[in-house]
Amino acid sequence: MDTEKLIRDVVVNVMKRLQSPEVPQKSDSGQANKQAKTSNRKIVCGVSVRHVHLCAQHLEILFGKGYQLTKLKDLYNPGFAAKETVTVVGPKLNAIQNVRILGPLRDQSQVELAKTDCVILGIDAPVKPSGKLEGSSTAVIVGPKGVVHLENGVIRANRHIHMSVPDAQHFGIEDNMEVDVRVPGPKGLTFNNVQVRVGQDFKTELHVDTDDGNAADIVNGSLVEIVDASCVAPIEAQKADSQQIPPEIPDGSYAGEITEANVLKSINNGLEKNGAPTRAPDPDSGKKTVITADDLDQYQDSGIKLGPHVILTPLARDEAKERGIKIY
Ligand SMILES: [Zn+2]
Incomplete structure (x- = not known):
């Protein structure tokens, strides 16, 4: 029976958690100890506003031959926000102006949007890790000197954590693992399916888009917590029967x-x-x-x-x- 298996899995996972040194046991004496152990799973948030990464060829089309990006600000993780921005146009012919370019240049151009941006532009962009552009969507990028019809490269970036090597060792997390992240506060929630990328030159930072950030009421610098929700059985995305679907107005x-x-x-x-x-x-x-x-x-x-x-x-x-x- 599936139900029996499910219950067995949950019990096994809960037992594992209780035995794990990361989770303070009931018998642990003192609140201080408990706090010390949970607070060290806190990490800082960066909310990524819609942005564009460009390849050298597209930069030249948009801004002219030999053009170089001007650095506006270094990011917390490797990379910089450029002074230059572009306009992104979708099939509804709506445009979003002042979309920031992030440097340095990449091999492939990529537009990262939030769902709200996609609704405005009429683009059904998939959720993808940065750089994984198979099956991604199309848009037109407009610059001061030219226009690029990007056949492929519009995504909604997946939730991810850039993690330093010492932190990965400390948390017992490996590159590409998925974790859950809990956000405190009146709009608190748990983000599932958060991909961890471990890198030598990374600082530990959660990256979410503006829709996720707004939903959870977090801003750059908010502290959130990596939690182990592996004892909760994953659920599949489903849609209700047609008679149960609330009408759209x-x-x-x-x-x-x-x-x-x-x-x-x-x-x-x-x-x-x-x-x-x-x-x-x-x-x-x-x-x-x-x-x-x-x-x-x-x-x-x-x-x-x-x-x-x-x-x-x-x-x-x-x-x-x-x-x-x-x-x-
Ligand atoms: Zn990132």
């Missing part, structure tokens, strides 16, 4: 990280009711955005950008002035 908005009110308004104006993108908003179409005094909270920080299809009611205008909301 297409309200024409983009979920995710775009919270700037002016940007959301302009995106929504360019969408049909069913969420499908249309051409740029047509000022003569009669579709106008009316901002009333009730809407002002959303514009407190961003200010209100007036345009041919954005109307501000007189009351809203007066109140915006009173509240010091910029109108431009």
Whole structure:
């Protein structure tokens, strides 16, 4: 019976854990000892914002012959953020601007996005370890001097830990092992399937994308903990029967990280009711955005950008002035 086997496996694993020196046993006396043993599995987080790695050939197409990247900042692990950025365009013809290039150059160009970026661009990029580009997605990269149609190389990077050799020895972890990572706090959760890469020149650091980072409320420098969840049987991804699937309500908005009110308004104006993108908003179409005094909270920080299809009611205008909301 599968169930019996499952229970047996769980019991065996729990017994193993209890016997392991890494896990403080019930009989361990003193809270201090317990804390010392758990706190040394804490590691630091780096949240990777969408970025691009380029090969030499693509750098020249995008920026011109003989171009060299300018270093903006060293990363915590080997590599640097370049001063230069590009625009990434997907099949919906939406674009994400100011996508940072990370150096040094690589053999193959690679675009790393979060799921939210993929939704905006209309790209169904797979979750892959960096550099493993078989079956990855396509996008167009636009630079100041040219355009690259990247046939292959758009991924959502898998969760991974760069780990120094001494830390790997200390934790008893080998290169390419997968671990679980627990995040504390009100949005705390456990990340599964975190690949560990051990390297001579690595500093120990968890890398997640902005969607994972935002979901768990972590930022660069947050401390998280490697946990051993091997006693929990892995589960397969499944989808419910059709009658159990909650309906999707297409309200024409983009979920995710775009919270700037002016940007959301302009995106929504360019969408049909069913969420499908249309051409740029047509000022003569009669579709106008009316901002009333009730809407002002959303514009407190961003200010209100007036345009041919954005109307501000007189009351809203007066109140915006009173509240010091910029109108431009
Ligand atoms: Zn990384």
